[in-house]
Structure formats: structure tokens, C-alpha cells
Amino acid sequence: MIEVKNLTVKYGDKMAVDDISFSVNKNEIFGIIGENGAGKTTITECIEGIRTFNKGTITIKGMDPVKQKKEIQHIIGVQLQETTYPKRIKVKELCELFASFYVDTKDYKELIAEFKLNDQLNQYVEKLSGGQRQRLSIILALLHNPEVVFLDELTTGLDPRSRRDMWDYILHLKEKGVTVVMTTHFMDEAEYLCDRLAIFNKGRLVELDTVPNLIKKLDYKEKISFMVKGDFDESILNNVHVLKVRKRKVEYILYGTKGLSDFIKDVLDKNQTKYFNLKVTQPNIEDVFFEFTDREVNY
Numbered sequence: 001m002i003e004v005k006n007l008t009v010k011y012g013d014k015m016a017v018d019d020i021s022f023s024v025n026k027n028e029i030f031g032i033i034g035e036n037g038a039g040k041t042t043i044t045e046c047i048e049g050i051r052t053f054n055k056g057t058i059t060i061k062g063m064d065p066v067k068q069k070k071e072i073q074h075i076i077g078v079q080l081q082e083t084t085y086p087k088r089i090k091v092k093e094l095c096e097l098f099a100s101f102y103v104d105t106k107d108y109k110e111l112i113a114e115f116k117l118n119d120q121l122n123q124y125v126e127k128l129s130g131g132q133r134q135r136l137s138i139i140l141a142l143l144h145n146p147e148v149v150f151l152d153e154l155t156t157g158l159d160p161r162s163r164r165d166m167w168d169y170i171l172h173l174k175e176k177g178v179t180v181v182m183t184t185h186f187m188d189e190a191e192y193l194c195d196r197l198a199i200f201n202k203g204r205l206v207e208l209d210t211v212p213n214l215i216k217k218l219d220y221k222e223k224i225s226f227m228v229k230g231d232f233d234e235s236i237l238n239n240v241h242v243l244k245v246r247k248r249k250v251e252y253i254l255y256g257t258k259g260l261s262d263f264i265k266d267v268l269d270k271n272q273t274k275y276f277n278l279k280v281t282q283p284n285i286e287d288v289f290f291e292f293t294d295r296e297v298n299y
């Protein structure tokens with residue numbers, strides 16, 4: 001559905017996107033993750049045809065998003081992170097205005113009902129809450145039944161229930177055959193929704209795979225975390241089971257081989273360490289994120 005080859009974007013001397021290539025398959029939910037400033041918005045805006053780039057080629061369904069802007073606009077839907085709407089316009093009027101941009105659109109009232117904005121139909125857009133504005137932004141992106149939808153941090157600012165509802169809706173879009181390209185900072189969201197995840201670090205693509213495959217790449221079998229009170233002799237953690245230690249103030253997160261958690265519990269007790277909040281879990285996509293975005297990129 002989407003092919004990106006050798007995309008390079010510079011802002012002055014600053015390399016924002018550095019020679020990246022990837023493709024997005026039809027009907028997949030493709031996640032883009034990375035730290036702030038990693039280049040996620042720049043990349044998606046280049047694909048959407050709203051940002052120029054220095055080098056590379058991009059196609060959506062074989063079309064060039066810049067040269068064939070008109071055709072592309074009919075097949076893509078874009079939900080933006082921050083959108084400024086005209087002042088003193090009501091929800092209903094904004095939907096009608098956006099619908100007038102396209103030849104063929106859905107009945108916006110269906111979408112309004114699906115996203116539970118019925119009560120706000122006659123409300124001024126500027127008076128909507130943050131979560132309501134987010135829901136309106138996706139309605140506007142879906143009015144023309146696009147084949148590909150770009151979602152930029154869609155669930156930021158949503159309450160837990162609305163966030164879950166939004167996840168269901170994204171899965172529903174996939175069921176209907178839509179291709180979804182989404183950026184997110186929520187790792188649980190990326191893990192739950194995305195068929196494949198592209199991890200960007202400082203403008204470079206560092207990993208691209210399914211969630212289970214990315215977790216396998218970590219090669220850690222066990223993970224244990226705990227918090228300590230008072231002095232703590234870190235040298236007790238030195239052992240063949242411990243492959244990596246991350247520390248945040250009083251919290252320790254350890255990754256390692258099978259047997260790691262038994263060894264750590266044992267050593268903490270033997271040393272009479274005052275610990276709390278001990279948790280034994282499996283490595284997850286957040287661990288993948290830390291591993292691959294910490295790492296220097298070598299090619």
C-alpha cells in the first residue's frame with residue numbers, strides 16, 4: 001500500500017530523517033514509535049504529501065503523494081495531533097464543511113453516533129473538551145471512507161474508557177479493510193493494536209517487525225523489578241543470570257536468563273536488602289523500546 005525508499009529530510013543542517021526505507025502492507029495496522037524528535041511526524045507528513053523532502057521516493061498505491069495530491073487525498077484520511085479549526089464553528093457545521101470537500105462521503109451523523117458526540121452536535125468546537133476534540137478529529141479524517149488512515153497520537157488526552165473504545169474502533173477499521181498508520185507513545189497501545197512496529201531513533205529506522213518478533217530479539221528470558229530502601233550494594237547483582245540492569249532512582253529493572261528471578265529474590269533476602277514492589281514479569285514492548293532507542297545506530 002505504501003512504499004518509502006531512502007527518505008531523507010533535513011531542516012537546515014539538521015538531519016531529521018536519515019535515509020529510511022520501509023513498506024506498509026494493505027490492511028495492516030502499522031505502528032510508528034520513537035522518542036520525541038525521532039522524526040515520526042516528519043515521516044508521516046511526507047507520506048501524506050504535506051511536507052517536502054530532500055531525497056527519496058514515496059508511493060501510496062503506486063501514486064506519488066506530491067504529484068498526484070488530488071487522487072491521494074481521496075484515498076487517505078489524516079487525523080492530526082493538533083488541529084486549529086475556524087473560530088465560532090459548531091461541530092455539525094464543521095462536519096458539513098469537511099464533507100463538502102469530497103464527492104462521496106459517509107453520513108457524518110453515523111460517525112458522530114459511533115464516537116458518542118451526539119450531545120455535542122450543536123456545540124461550538126472551541127468549547128469541546130480535549131477528548132471530544134480528539135474524537136472529532138478522527139471523524140473528520142474518516143468522512144470520505146479512506147483506504148488508508150493516518151493517526152497521530154490519537155489517544156493522547158483520552159480517558160481510559162474512551163481510549164479503549166478508540167482501540168476497538170481502530171480494530172474495526174482494520175476489519176473493514178482499511179490500512180492504518182499510527183504514531184503513539186503508549187507502548188500498551190502499540191502492543192495491543194499494531195501488526196508491525198517501526199522503531200525510529202534520531203531519524204533512523206532501527207527495527208521493524210511484529211511485536212512477538214521484536215520481543216524475541218531482546219533475547220532476555222526473564223525480567224524482575226524492585227525498589228530499594230536505604231543503602232544498597234549493587235555489586236550483589238553481578239551474576240551470569242543478569243544480562244542487563246536499568247536503574248531509575250530507587251527502582252531496579254533486571255533482564256536475564258532463565259533462573260534470574262529466583263537468583264535475585266535469593267540474593268536480596270540473603271543480603272537482608274529492604275526491598276518492596278518486587279515484580280517478576282516477561283519482557284514487553286516497552287523493554288524493546290528502551291533497548292532499541294538507547295542503542296547507538298551502526299550501519
Ligand SMILES: Nc1ncnc2c1ncn2[C@@H]1O[C@H](COP(=O)(O)OP(=O)(O)OP(=O)(O)O)[C@@H](O)[C@H]1O
Pocket residue numbers: 011014016034035036037038039040041042043
Ligand atoms: N519545521 C521544522 N523546522 C526545523 N526543525 C524541525 C521542524 N520540524 C521538525 N523539526 C525537527 O526535526 C526533528 C524531528 O521532528 P518530528 O516532529 O518529526 O519528531 P517526532 O518524532 O514526531 O516527535 P514528537 O514525538 O515529539 O512528536 C526534531 O529534532 C525537530 O526539532
